[in-house]
Amino acid sequence: MQKRGKLSKFKEKAIEWFFFGNGILAIIILIGIFTLLLKEGLPTFQEVSIKEFLTSTDWNPTSYSNRSYGIVSLVYSTLLVTVGSLIFAVPLGIACAAYLAEVAHPRMREILKPTVEILAGIPSVVIGFLGIVLVGPMIAKVFNLSNGLNAINGSILLGVMALPTIISISEDAISAVPEEYKQASLALGTNEWHTLITVTLPAALSGIIAAVMLGMGRAIGETMAVLMATGNAPAFPESIFDSVRTMTATIAVELGEVPYNTTHYYSLFAIGLVLFLMTFVVNLISDLVLHKYGEGE
Amino acid sequence: MTNSTHKIIVEDLDFYYDDFQALEKVSLKAPANQVTALIGPSGCGKSTFLRTLNRMNDLIEGTQVEGKVLIDNEDIYQDDLDVVSLRKRVGMVFQDPNPFPKSIYDNVAYGPKAHGIKDKDKLDDIVEKSLKRAALWDEVHDRLDKSAIGISGGQQQRLCIARALAVNPDVILMDEPTSALDPVATAKIEELVEELKENYTIIIVTHSMQQAARISDYTAFFLTGEIVEAGPTEKIFERPEDQRTEDYITGRFG
Numbered sequence: 001m002q003k004r005g006k007l008s009k010f011k012e013k014a015i016e017w018f019f020f021g022n023g024i025l026a027i028i029i030l031i032g033i034f035t036l037l038l039k040e041g042l043p044t045f046q047e048v049s050i051k052e053f054l055t056s057t058d059w060n061p062t063s064y065s066n067r068s069y070g071i072v073s074l075v076y077s078t079l080l081v082t083v084g085s086l087i088f089a090v091p092l093g094i095a096c097a098a099y100l101a102e103v104a105h106p107r108m109r110e111i112l113k114p115t116v117e118i119l120a121g122i123p124s125v126v127i128g129f130l131g132i133v134l135v136g137p138m139i140a141k142v143f144n145l146s147n148g149l150n151a152i153n154g155s156i157l158l159g160v161m162a163l164p165t166i167i168s169i170s171e172d173a174i175s176a177v178p179e180e181y182k183q184a185s186l187a188l189g190t191n192e193w194h195t196l197i198t199v200t201l202p203a204a205l206s207g208i209i210a211a212v213m214l215g216m217g218r219a220i221g222e223t224m225a226v227l228m229a230t231g232n233a234p235a236f237p238e239s240i241f242d243s244v245r246t247m248t249a250t251i252a253v254e255l256g257e258v259p260y261n262t263t264h265y266y267s268l269f270a271i272g273l274v275l276f277l278m279t280f281v282v283n284l285i286s287d288l289v290l291h292k293y294g295e296g297e
Numbered sequence: 298m299t300n301s302t303h304k305i306i307v308e309d310l311d312f313y314y315d316d317f318q319a320l321e322k323v324s325l326k327a328p329a330n331q332v333t334a335l336i337g338p339s340g341c342g343k344s345t346f347l348r349t350l351n352r353m354n355d356l357i358e359g360t361q362v363e364g365k366v367l368i369d370n371e372d373i374y375q376d377d378l379d380v381v382s383l384r385k386r387v388g389m390v391f392q393d394p395n396p397f398p399k400s401i402y403d404n405v406a407y408g409p410k411a412h413g414i415k416d417k418d419k420l421d422d423i424v425e426k427s428l429k430r431a432a433l434w435d436e437v438h439d440r441l442d443k444s445a446i447g448i449s450g451g452q453q454q455r456l457c458i459a460r461a462l463a464v465n466p467d468v469i470l471m472d473e474p475t476s477a478l479d480p481v482a483t484a485k486i487e488e489l490v491e492e493l494k495e496n497y498t499i500i501i502v503t504h505s506m507q508q509a510a511r512i513s514d515y516t517a518f519f520l521t522g523e524i525v526e527a528g529p530t531e532k533i534f535e536r537p538e539d540q541r542t543e544d545y546i547t548g549r550f551g
Contacts (some may be wrong), residue, residue, distance in 0.1 A: 002445065008341065178395070181398075183395070183399065184391065184395045185397070185407070186353070186384065187351060187389040188385075188392075188407065189383075189386075189408065189411070189462070190408070193352055198407070202399075203397075203398055
């Protein structure tokens, strides 16, 4: 047998290192972003107390006399718009996924699923545009408001944007439920609807929860559509028909005009840090749930 | 024998998967309160035949049935028949144990609940009775709320039998119910089948001729989609009329 040359051994090692480097790069970038957020965000608290930052509802960093840096309104607006979007997107998404996985004719499914996935590719600025010219006036008309740029408008847009994620991953989860469960249920003399509700969906539950969490992660971080369609009022919203400004929109609007290395500048990074932690927690939960799902109970 | 003692009468049944004919002119009479075994080599159509008896084949697209299947003298393929009520009467146990990923209790209570029984005491009663009939009660009565996925394969299969019994069928179809089980668990299921025939008509598909010989009263031998020979088990195994039957049961092929 021929012995392996030194060169080929070296080549193999080099390839190994190349792929290792690629893998590690993602982690380096993540750590870099996190460090940057910490470095630029933490100086906020030299002037503003953490307590004020996290508990005050007043966000007014450009006032002459009385600057305030409370993010409660912004966090609340973000959560309001996100939860609103889920209320609308989750039932619709799961119903659509169940239809695709269980009811739709294979040919119909071949057409529908890619279409749903294309929906994910629509630029958020286009969705925001639709929010201003289409959804806004409709909301104003239906609820008799002076304008339709408010929290519920943002919720609807984010719901539309979260739908593809929710549908696609839920559909995978529902399709993965073993055929034997369905057969056992049908053989006991239940109809297909009953089987779907009592056997298939519960068996796919962890996958569906993960889908919802991923959709939620997308909704929390979305900026452009909510910036355009929610009216941009950084006040504490009284109802879903009030204009709001989310954390992401605040950063996007203010960072372009803020003088560097001021408390205002730092505070925007601090908002980014809080947002990062929020999406991190959501992703972590969805990951844990998916992991459990992968192990099959 | 007259029709009244035959629970199931099948006449000239043809079955197609798209263009492939899986069953050809199959006729069989299964006596009530007895065990009928369907034997034959893999792919001979015996499982397909079994699944025509509770119309589970309806779930597969592109299948087609011709001929007659009568249960209690009623054609189960007539146009306005409610398949759901048919499957209530004709229970099924599958090849691999397939309990739901729910608790033991919920597995057994699933069918009765689906059919509208809500009263807790009544459900408790059905669960206990069904588990006792499936000879599983003593092993699981203290952990009914535990997941059914955690019990052994043999126990799971008996749970599936209990689940089928809970909807109170009069026919039970079994599709190689012991092929995934070890000898001890198999012996328990076989013992159970013999007890169950007092109250139920049982049709069992089996790969094992010994099993057919041990537990069945009546045997049908399938080969390439046809019934070669059917009759009392003793006769089929001791004095088969057809050469192919003899070849199969003496182990010359299959």
